[in-house]
Amino acid sequence: MNVLVIGSGRFGSTIAVRLSQEGHDVVILDVSSESFERNLPADFRGRTVLGDGIDEDTLREAGIETAEAVAAAMHGDNHNLMVAQIAKVRFSVPRVVARCNDPVRAELYGGLGLAIICPSVLGAAAMYDAVMSDAHQRRDVANAIDQMLVR
Amino acid sequence: MYIIVAGGGAVGYNLTKLLLAQGHEVVLIEMDRTRAQRISDELGSVVIPQRADEGRWLLEAGVERADVVIAATGDDEDNLIICQLAELLALRNKVKKPRTIARVNHPRNEQFLRRLGVDATVNPTSMMLAMIEEELSTHPAVHLMTLRQAGIELMEFIIPGISPAVGRQLVDLQLPPGTAVPLILRGGETIRPTDGTVFAAEDTVIVLLAIDHEPVVRERLMGNVS
């Protein structure tokens, strides 16, 4: 699959690296080359493109016209929501996912038919589960220690 | 009317002031606390010192009874989201959708924002560009002939209405020495100008001038637009 990931922070890079490792054609876009250097491994096989994610020329350069999926994973919610709409409306990308940290915006735009991932809500839910399932957590720790001892 | 202005930069602040002076009810949402404070010191309790792109502050600003929402921040993506949020919140709460107006800084985003539901966009850059292009396209200066060895050229100018030459005599323009104006075309009429000939808007003026003098002559006849 041709995938365009926009934003090369920890979040976007993690997605790009995993997709690339699984054999997908990945392009990752960011305004800063430092982000690439900091967050992408040296053996990253995807293509990196420098530029602003809401600039259409940059998106074309990054191959949005042939992309089968776009993941908008920058820091700014508004940036991501705008890029997602450019990808969907302007370039008719079949699959578009946007990161949006603000739960209110995530809910409202989710209702519009955009796929939204809300890290703050997901992270908080995971943490809540970890806090509440005490027994489960202890079992995990015990398992981990067992494994260490076996090795 | 009840108007919500998002973004208290130069545009949003002056807009708020003008709208208040016209007797509208206005609230300004500005996230920079110092700036918000300064504006409310001047204009009274019309400022919410928060982010307009968070739905809760639009709700607190009373977006459900707003007639107009104006997104006037310096970022196109923020302005888009603010307008869309206003619309989505109205939709969710089943009230009349406010009219949304976005300031657009990058000309290319203008159409796209309208396509995404923003009712009206205002783009200072393309407005200025359009004005200049309008002046230039209807009032070109055309090089008719160049005698490079002699350093002389023959040019045609069409006088724009805003030109300082309009209503003035040829002699008053103080064209550089050696410049000759052999002919003016006005309507269907040809005029052989004298020192006392007065220029009118839309005159076509034929000028013989030294190539080096072109910028000066251009400015005297066309004004600063070119």
Next chain:
Amino acid sequence: MSIVRPNPLQRILVPVNGSELDEEMVRLAAVTAKRAGAQLVIVYVIVVKRTLPLDVELEEEVRRGEEVLDRAERAAEEYNIEHTSELLQARATGPAIVDEATERSVDLIIMGVTYRKRFGEFYLGQTTPYVLKNAPCRVWVAREPPPPDTP
């Protein structure tokens, strides 16, 4: 020996909000007004949320405001001074008090502050700092004693 005296007080404003401090503040203001031969202005501010127009009719809030003002006026009557009361609707309390003081050429505002904590720290609220900063006249602020169990 003569001391420099400020101009004699003509008008004293005391804001009330229905708290337990109201009566104490009104009595303090009344005693001061009596000694100075000044008029007492008692003010109650109804804060109207922006979801509603400023001139909306809020029956419940108006009734409550009138009750609070009645109580304050009964206390003031004991001092046999000239007094008046005003029910205001505004977006925020501080600016309403300051505007009223300006309009009526008040020479002194006397206001009470409850001992409140927010997020573990003493909290003065928004109204008192606003009035202190913006009032066109003298301002006396009286704070109630902290509750006995305050560390």
